[in-house]
Amino acid sequence: MNNMELFHYHFWTTEIEKTESFYSSHGFEVVGRFALENYRIKRYDPPLMWDDFRHKGLTFRMIEMSLGQVRVTFGTGRINTFGYFGYRVNNEEHASVLQRAKEHGWGVNKKERRTFLQPSTGPKIQLDWAKELPIGGKEELQSVVITSPEPYDSDDWLTVLGAEAVVPSWEEKRAFELEKVVIQGAENTETVQDPNGVYLEFRT
8 A cells, every 4th residue: 555545535514413423334433523612622522422412502613533544524514515535645745746736736735734735626635644644444445436517637636646646536417526435445345325425335
């Protein structure tokens, strides 16, 4: 496995509790729950359960869940919409990707712990430091499918991210959406749909 890997996807949802319940029922574990409370972020991590705080009517900025090497994050939104993909990178890869991104006119927003890239076409990308994500397990993201009215420039992504990077497949559809994720190394083979319309194909 390459140090740089597609491992993460993020979206906004109107079904925050249902989404957590769905992913929990398919083997994902809650890493953290981050709620906006009195203008500050407060964590409601396990062992707390929804029965402990549902009555507060919290707005969750993000809930983070993991299965093996796969991370999914989602936050409370007014509509269900896809946000971005996340890649794990080491120091050398981070520097090289940033240089190529700037050369290709991509937007770059570098922060202390992560960097966001806005490609010329397609969804936003988050780069996470591999050393800060000591996640393990055999499950991993093998492929992802996005939809939109027009194709995005996958060759541009491969040039910036590197020829070995896993980039999204594309299907034509009226709306821009995350259509499907394929998870390799699962215990069982099945295809299910989450409360936001994303298909998860589990492969052994």
